Amino acid sequence: MLELLDITKVYKGQKRAVDGLTLRLGPGLVGLLGPNGAGKSSLLRIAATVTRPTSGSVRFDGADAVARPDGLRRALGYLPQDFGVYPNLTAVEFLAYLAAVKGLSARSARSRIDELLELVNLAHAARRPLGGYSGGMLRRVGIAQTLLADPRVVIVDEPTAGLDPEERVRFRNLLSDLAADRLVLLSTHIVGDVESVASRIAVVKGGRVRLDGPPEELLRGVAGHVWEATVPPEAAAALQQRLLTTRSVRTPAGVRLRVLATSRPLADAVPVAPDLEDAYVGAVHR
Numbered sequence: 616m617l618e619l620l621d622i623t624k625v626y627k628g629q630k631r632a633v634d635g636l637t638l639r640l641g642p643g644l645v646g647l648l649g650p651n652g653a654g655k656s657s658l659l660r661i662a663a664t665v666t667r668p669t670s671g672s673v674r675f676d677g678a679d680a681v682a683r684p685d686g687l688r689r690a691l692g693y694l695p696q697d698f699g700v701y702p703n704l705t706a707v708e709f710l711a712y713l714a715a716v717k718g719l720s721a722r723s724a725r726s727r728i729d730e731l732l733e734l735v736n737l738a739h740a741a742r743r744p745l746g747g748y749s750g751g752m753l754r755r756v757g758i759a760q761t762l763l764a765d766p767r768v769v770i771v772d773e774p775t776a777g778l779d780p781e782e783r784v785r786f787r788n789l790l791s792d793l794a795a796d797r798l799v800l801l802s803t804h805i806v807g808d809v810e811s812v813a814s815r816i817a818v819v820k821g822g823r824v825r826l827d828g829p830p831e832e833l834l835r836g837v838a839g840h841v842w843e844a845t846v847p848p849e850a851a852a853a854l855q856q857r858l859l860t861t862r863s864v865r866t867p868a869g870v871r872l873r874v875l876a877t878s879r880p881l882a883d884a885v886p887v888a889p890d891l892e893d894a895y896v897g898a899v900h901r
């Protein structure tokens with residue numbers, strides 16, 4: 616459906632933000648996971664036809680979406696990282712304004728907006744000015760906005776930034792529902808945002824894909840390589856320097872280190888089942 620082929624983005628006088636990256640995407644929730652500065656936003660802006668790649672191509676249903684972006688734009692809902700609202704408008708007024716910008720007729724926009732505010736659980740606040748909304752509510756307005764034209768592709772850039780844990784869960788579930796019959800491409804630097812909901816995760820660093828596949832496959836990749844050992848607190852810092860540590864927790868018995876290693880890293884280390892955080896850290900530090 617959406618193909619990002621050998622994409623490179625070089626900003627003026629800057630290093631490469633995206634470096635020969637290829638992703639072929641179909642329906643489902645795809646998590647683009649990577650540390651700050653990995654190139655996620657740059658890639659999503661290119662996928663959303665907001666920015667052109669320096670080289671490489673974007674194809675939507677086989678057609679060139681760089682030279683002729685209109686087809687993709689019609690099928691697309693995009694929530695940028697820096698999504699802003701007009702604080703004096705109510706949710707209904709703001710969405711009606713955006714619907715008009717998108718060229719939707721006032722009548723179809725009206726019923727669609729009611730539907731969407733219901734979907735994102737904002738019907739109760741529909742007629743309140745956005746200036747009084749919480750961060751989580753504004754993110755949900757942002758999501759509602761992406762869905763105005765019933766898009767086949769939804770691209771959301773770090774939508775959970777600034778949300779509290781409860782809002783995060785609600786948001787994750789909403790995106791997961793949306794992905795039942797469309798492509799939802801979501802960027803984040805938090806493994807928990809995509810764990811349990813993504814059908815596919817691509818780990819990006821330095822503008823390249825370091826790891827890509829369904830979560831189960833990512834877990835299989837580190838199976839047998841994750842270990843835990845409890846070490847004396849005074850030894851922990853040096854060991855963390857030497858070993859690839861995915862977690863360290865202070866316990867009454869000492870510091871419990873979780874370590875990625877192909878063979879037993881410490882005499883009393885025991886093998887443990889991997890989780891996605893292990894796979895992510897492994898991919899980013901490889």
Ligand SMILES: Nc1ncnc2c1ncn2[C@@H]1O[C@H](COP(=O)(O)OP(=O)(O)OP(=O)(O)O)[C@@H](O)[C@H]1O
Nearest residue numbers: 626627629632649650651652653654655656657658
């Ligand atoms: N408009 C721009 N002009 C110059 N450099 C840019 C621009 N946008 C991004 N960069 C640089 O490109 C690199 C990748 O940035 P990008 O925002 O795509 O990464 P990211 O993974 O989304 O990170 P973050 O989560 O911090 O937004 C960074 O080094 C960034 O400083």
